[in-house]
Amino acid sequence: MTSLAQKKRSDSIMTALFVGGAGFAVVLLVAFVGFVIIQGVEGMTPEMLSFGPHGLGDMFFNTVYLVVLALVGSMITGIPAGIFLAEYAGNGKVTHWVRMAIETLASLPSIVVGLFGYLAFIVMTGSQWNLFAGALAVSILTLPLVTSVTEDALRNLPDSYRQGSLGLGASHWQTIWNILLPACFPRIMTGLIMAAGRGFGEAAALMFTAGMSTDIDWTNWDITSSSCPLNPFRPGETLALHIWALRTEALHPDAVQMASASSAILMIMVVSFSLAARWLSWRIDKKMGGSK
Amino acid sequence: MINALALAVRRAHRNEKTARILITLCGIGTALVPFLIGAFLLLKGTDTFFVFHHSLGEFLFSGVWNPSDTAEGGGHVGAAMFLSGSLVTCALALVLSLPLCISTAIFMTEIATPRTRRLIQPAVELFTGIPSVVYGWIGLTVLVPFLRLIFPMPFGFSVLAAGCVLAVMIFPTITTMAADAMAAVPKTWREASYGLGATRWETIAHIVLPAAKGGIFTGIILGLARALGEALAVAMVIGQMKVFPTSLFLPASTLTTAIASDMGGAMEGGEYSAALWTMALTLFLLSFLFIFLIHRLNRASDLKGGK
Numbered sequence: 001m002t003s004l005a006q007k008k009r010s011d012s013i014m015t016a017l018f019v020g021g022a023g024f025a026v027v028l029l030v031a032f033v034g035f036v037i038i039q040g041v042e043g044m045t046p047e048m049l050s051f052g053p054h055g056l057g058d059m060f061f062n063t064v065y066l067v068v069l070a071l072v073g074s075m076i077t078g079i080p081a082g083i084f085l086a087e088y089a090g091n092g093k094v095t096h097w098v099r100m101a102i103e104t105l106a107s108l109p110s111i112v113v114g115l116f117g118y119l120a121f122i123v124m125t126g127s128q129w130n131l132f133a134g135a136l137a138v139s140i141l142t143l144p145l146v147t148s149v150t151e152d153a154l155r156n157l158p159d160s161y162r163q164g165s166l167g168l169g170a171s172h173w174q175t176i177w178n179i180l181l182p183a184c185f186p187r188i189m190t191g192l193i194m195a196a197g198r199g200f201g202e203a204a205a206l207m208f209t210a211g212m213s214t215d216i217d218w219t220n221w222d223i224t225s226s227s228c229p230l231n232p233f234r235p236g237e238t239l240a241l242h243i244w245a246l247r248t249e250a251l252h253p254d255a256v257q258m259a260s261a262s263s264a265i266l267m268i269m270v271v272s273f274s275l276a277a278r279w280l281s282w283r284i285d286k287k288m289g290g291s292k
Numbered sequence: 293m294i295n296a297l298a299l300a301v302r303r304a305h306r307n308e309k310t311a312r313i314l315i316t317l318c319g320i321g322t323a324l325v326p327f328l329i330g331a332f333l334l335l336k337g338t339d340t341f342f343v344f345h346h347s348l349g350e351f352l353f354s355g356v357w358n359p360s361d362t363a364e365g366g367g368h369v370g371a372a373m374f375l376s377g378s379l380v381t382c383a384l385a386l387v388l389s390l391p392l393c394i395s396t397a398i399f400m401t402e403i404a405t406p407r408t409r410r411l412i413q414p415a416v417e418l419f420t421g422i423p424s425v426v427y428g429w430i431g432l433t434v435l436v437p438f439l440r441l442i443f444p445m446p447f448g449f450s451v452l453a454a455g456c457v458l459a460v461m462i463f464p465t466i467t468t469m470a471a472d473a474m475a476a477v478p479k480t481w482r483e484a485s486y487g488l489g490a491t492r493w494e495t496i497a498h499i500v501l502p503a504a505k506g507g508i509f510t511g512i513i514l515g516l517a518r519a520l521g522e523a524l525a526v527a528m529v530i531g532q533m534k535v536f537p538t539s540l541f542l543p544a545s546t547l548t549t550a551i552a553s554d555m556g557g558a559m560e561g562g563e564y565s566a567a568l569w570t571m572a573l574t575l576f577l578l579s580f581l582f583i584f585l586i587h588r589l590n591r592a593s594d595l596k597g598g599k
Contacts, residue, residue: 011491018403021395025463026412029419032460035434036426077318084319088312094320100583101323107514107579108326109521111548115555115572116329119336123560140325147322171304173311194421201423204523204548208555243425244524247432256433263426270421278414 033267040264043257051218056262058214061229062236066135066210067199069232071192073139074146079188081143082150087176106144111204113140118208132232134210138202142195149191153184186284190277197273201266203240211235212245239266330576337573339566340369351570357534365563371547371571373536377451378546380537381526382519384455386512389463393515394508396463397470402496413471419464428525431457436529445541449531452540457525462515469514473507474500510586517582521575523548547571 051057081102089095117137122129157180165175214237217227226234237245239262246259340346344365354370396416400409435456440448477500485495501508531543532553551568558565 011493014493018395022399080318081322098323105326107517111523171308197421
């Protein structure tokens with residue numbers, strides 16, 4: 001039988017262990033972010049931030065452009081899919097399988113999605129590596145997130161919204177379109193910001209789809225030309241992929257600084273998007289809580 | 293007037309029908325994407341067995357990896373070293389990160405004040421979003437030289453480095469899942485335990501952890517799925533030597549790193565690319581298996597809870 005003193009001692013030992021473990025983990029994580037940003041910003045030169053063959057500007061533009069295309073793609077199918085799961089699907093076998101399929105999609109390795117994209121969007125269409133194929137691959141990756149965020153947002157709305165609208169004689173679809181969707185717009189927005197954060201960092205899915213080269217001419221605005229920045233059917237290397245490429249390429253004498261600077265830019269983008277999403281959802285919670 | 297109303301009602305009915313059909317199509321269509329991916333992978337991945345006539349046993353258990361990069365075939369496609377590389381790095385990552393995950397989750401739910409918790413939780417969740425190449429890059433420039441300094445190893449690129457990078461990557465996944473599961477344990481159970489004279493540690497060990505077991509396992513499986521599918525971060529630090537992972541301090545290869553590094557150069561339709569597709573198919577099947585396991589686990593714990 002354990003004595004009281006022994007019990008107390010083991011309790012404080014375990015508490016110390018847990019606090020120590022948590023503290024170690026948090027310090028490690030914060031140090032990691034700080035290190036990446038500081039190291040990257042230190043090595044940055046004005047030339048790196050420029051647009052052109054020696055700067056990261058083109059990759060930055062490609063990243064943003066690709067993520068915007070990808071988000072449009074996953075919005076077009078993901079939001080309706082979320083509405084389907086929350087409003088139309090029952091509790092039958094089909095719904096169960098739809099859910100399981102979406103979960104599987106969420107846990108697929110991104111390189112597998114990249115290979116699929118390579119086969120379906122590059123080989124089978126007979127095209128060159130292009131941003132559009134990359135955007136489609138990334139939209140497959142962000143699709144489960146958008147779907148589940150939409151579903152959760154719809155499910156979390158008070159039932160009185162639905163009852164009020166239906167009671168006024170609106171049809172189911174009119175209720176969804178005019179009442180429910182506007183009410184959960186901020187939450188869906190939060191989900192899209194989170195999805196964008198994921199898209200910025202994606203590299204494995206883009207290796208075989210968006211390609212690893214960029215050749216754009218900032219004076220060329222003819223959208224059909226392959227060097228026009230806005231043409232989605234041109235190869236385009238994103239920042240994340242650039243880090244991977246710099247690992248082996250020794251084309252630039254300052255490859256290490258370039259990769260560190262890219263990491264820092266990516267990190268700042270991801271952190272600020274994640275903070276924005278958090279701030280937005282915090283504001284929604286406050287508003288919802290206040291109106292009770 | 294009546295006519296206009298009837299028209300509006302008819303239009304609403306028509307819109308209702310169209311919307312229902314479109315929405316259902318989108319829902320089913322989304323669910324078909326993974327099946328489509330699976331079908332493509334099956335189509336390409338089974339070439340190894342049906343076109344190049346290798347046996348499943350050879351692919352899974354043989355260590356001779358020498359596929360020919362031609363459409364004639366005739367090479368060897370033993371992928372056992374990649375499979376074992378993947379399994380070893382995942383297991384190592386889990387061993388390294390699990391103690392930290394569990395203690396952070398316990399700290400967040402049981403020990404920290406609500407204010408501290410509100411600070412730590414976003415910080416942990418932030419890390420799910422950090423790009424894997426950034427982890428890989430820091431692993432390459434900081435971890436690898438550091439390991440070379442303190443351990444007797446020739447390159448620094450090693451199974452151990454890959455395990456460390458993966459451990460950091462799966463930490464937020466497991467921690468958030470475990471913390472959610474622990475927070476879901478009813479407060480009355482804890483109070484009952486304290487009321488019986490148990491200390492906090494006894495309550496955690498005998499009440500909270502057993503009750504949250506299902507959620508913790510779900511987190512572990514999700515973390516493993518993430519570790520298994522990670523390609524570039526691992527490829528940057530593991531050294532990519534095509535050998536079995538015999539030592540923690542030596543380079544090796546995993547399924548994902550082999551695909552990432554060799555797919556670009558392999559000839560379309562050749563034996564080499566077929567073998568790589570089979571490896572991608574293996575990854576797909578494994579992640580499907582993980583999801584299936586999670587569902588089985590949840591159903592089992594649901595049944596227990598319903599009693």
